[in-house]
Amino acid sequence: MSTAFGKILLITGNAEYLAERTRVRAIAAVTQEHPECEVSEASAVGLQPGELAGLTSASLFSDLTALVLTDLQELPDVAQTELLAYAAGTSPDIAVVLIHGGGNKAKGLLDKLRKLPSVSEVKLEAPKYERDFARWIHTEFRDLGARIDEEGATLLVAAVGQDLRALGGAAAQLIASVDRGTEVTASVVRRYFGGRADVRGYEIADAAIDGRISVALEQARWAEAAKMAPVLITSAFASGLRSLAKLSCAPQGLRDNDLAAQVGAPPFKIRAMRQQLRAWEPDGLAQALDAVAQADLDVKGGAADPAYAIERMVLAVAAQRRS
Numbered sequence: 001m002s003t004a005f006g007k008i009l010l011i012t013g014n015a016e017y018l019a020e021r022t023r024v025r026a027i028a029a030v031t032q033e034h035p036e037c038e039v040s041e042a043s044a045v046g047l048q049p050g051e052l053a054g055l056t057s058a059s060l061f062s063d064l065t066a067l068v069l070t071d072l073q074e075l076p077d078v079a080q081t082e083l084l085a086y087a088a089g090t091s092p093d094i095a096v097v098l099i100h101g102g103g104n105k106a107k108g109l110l111d112k113l114r115k116l117p118s119v120s121e122v123k124l125e126a127p128k129y130e131r132d133f134a135r136w137i138h139t140e141f142r143d144l145g146a147r148i149d150e151e152g153a154t155l156l157v158a159a160v161g162q163d164l165r166a167l168g169g170a171a172a173q174l175i176a177s178v179d180r181g182t183e184v185t186a187s188v189v190r191r192y193f194g195g196r197a198d199v200r201g202y203e204i205a206d207a208a209i210d211g212r213i214s215v216a217l218e219q220a221r222w223a224e225a226a227k228m229a230p231v232l233i234t235s236a237f238a239s240g241l242r243s244l245a246k247l248s249c250a251p252q253g254l255r256d257n258d259l260a261a262q263v264g265a266p267p268f269k270i271r272a273m274r275q276q277l278r279a280w281e282p283d284g285l286a287q288a289l290d291a292v293a294q295a296d297l298d299v300k301g302g303a304a305d306p307a308y309a310i311e312r313m314v315l316a317v318a319a320q321r322r323s
Contacts, residue, residue, distance in 0.1 A: 004030050004095040005064060008087055010113055013124035014102030017164045022122055023068060023097055030066050030095050037095075041068040044075035052082040056094055066095040073105040080109045090118045126164065129264035133157045133167070140168060141184065146175045148184040150268045155186045158202050159193035200228060201236030208317045209240055209276055216314045224307040230299035233310055237292045237317060245285045247273050284320035291316035 009026055011019050031037050042055055055067050069075075075083065083098075090096070100110060102125075113119045127133040137153040148156070148171075160170045174184050174192060200223050207216035223233060246263045247270070256267040265273065295313035299306045 004066075006090045006092040006094070006118065008090065008096045008098060008113070008116075008119045010098045010100070010110070010119050010121040011124065012100040012102065012110065012121060013126070015124040015126040015164065016101070017168070018124040018126070019099055019101075021168075022124065023099060026097055027066055027068065034064050037064040037066055039066045039068070041070065044069055044071045044073075044079065046074075047076055047079040049078045049082070052079050052086065056086050056091065056096065058091070058093055064093050064095075066097070068097045068099070070099045072098050072100040072109070073103060075106060075109065080106070084109070084112055084116075087113055087116050087118055127162070130154065130157060130162075131260055131264060131266040133162050134266050136164070137167060137171060140171045141175065144171065144175050146178075146180075146184065148174070149186065150266060151186040152184050152189045154266050154269060155189045156193065159189065200226075201232045202240070204233055204314070205236040205240040208237070208314045209244070209280075209321075211279060211318055211321050213315065213318045216318065217311060220310050220314055221307070224310070230306040230310050231296065234292055234296040234299060234313065237313065238289065238296070241285055241289050241292060241317070244273060244277055244280060245282075245289070247277055248280070248282060248285065279321045281322055284322060288317045288320040291320075 004026070011022050013019065027039055031039065040055065042051075055069070058065065086096075098113075100106065114121060127136050131154075134150070134153040134157050137148060137156055138150075141148045141153075156170060156174070157167065160166050170193065174188065177192060178184060178188060200219060204216050204219045204223065207213075207219060220233065224230075243263050243265050247259065250259055250262050254262070256270045259270050260267045263270065263273070291313055295309050298309040
C-alpha cells in the first residue's frame with residue numbers, strides 16, 4: 001500500500017497555482033499506484049458537525065479512498081476539533097490532502113496539525129520580486145531535468161510576466177524545443193518569446209535609461225505599430241527607474257547578491273545597473289520618474305495621441321541623464 005494512506009499532506013501558502021499542482025501530483029501518485037482508489041473533494045467552508053467524519057470514512061465502493069479538503073483556513077471551529085481528532089488517529093485506508101490558502105487565519109489549527117506525526121507539510125509561497133521569479137524558473141527547469149542560465153531566466157520572466165501558470169507552461173515549451181541537455185540561454189528565450197510586449201517594454205526602457213535615444217524611439221514606434229499597450233511601456237520605465245533609485249540609496253560596499261536582495265533584481269542585472277547609474281543623479285532620477293508618471297496618466301486617461309505621449313516620455317527620461 002502507498003505510504004500516502006494513513007497520512008495527511010498539508011499544503012500551505014499563497015501560491016494557488018503551485019498548491020493546485022502539488023495537489024494534482026499527490027492524488028495522481030496515489031491513483032497511479034492504486035487505480036481503484038476513490039477520490040473525493042470538499043471545501044472546508046461551512047462544513048457542518050459530523051460531515052468530516054463522513055468524508056474520512058471508508059467508501060462503500062472502494063477499500064481505499066483519498067480526500068482533498070480545500071479552503072482549510074475557513075474550517076469552522078467544531079470541524080477543526082473533528083479534524084484534529086482524525087489526524088491523531090488516521091485510517092490506514094484513507095489518504096488526506098489539506099489545502100490552506102495562506103495567511104494567519106486558522107493558524108492555531110495549523111500549529112496543532114504540524115505537531116502530529118501523521119502530518120507532513122509542503123509550504124508554497126509565491127515569488128515576490130523579479131529575482132524570486134527568475135529563481136523559481138531555475139528550479140522549474142531543474143525539476144524538469146533541464147538548465148537555464150541567469151539572464152535567460154530573467155528574460156523569460158520579462159517576456160511572459162509573473163503568472164506562475166504561464167511561466168510553467170513557457171518553461172515546458174522551451175525544454176521541449178531544445179535538444180536534451182542543452183542549456184537554455186537568453187538568445188534561445190528571445191527566439192521563442194522575443195516578440196512579447198513586456199520584453200519590448202523593458203528594451204525600450206533600458207535604451208532610454210542608457211541614453212540610446214534613437215534605439216528607444218525606434219523600438220517605441222515598432223511597439224506602437226504592433227498595437228502594444230502603452231501602459232506596458234510606462235510600467236517598464238517605472239520599474240527600471242525605481243530599481244536604479246533603490247540602487248543609488250543602497251549602502252556602499254555591498255556585494256551584488258546583497259544588493260540584489262535590496263533592489264529586487266537578479267545579481268547579473270545589478271552589474272548592468274551599476275553602469276547605468278554612473279550617468280544618473282538623484283534629482284535626475286526623480287524628474288525622470290515624474291515624466292513617466294505623467295505619461296502613465298496620459299495613456300491611461302485616453303490621451304489623444306498615446307504614441308506621442310510615449311515618445312515624449314522617452315525624450316524626457318533620456319534628457320535627465322548626466323551629460
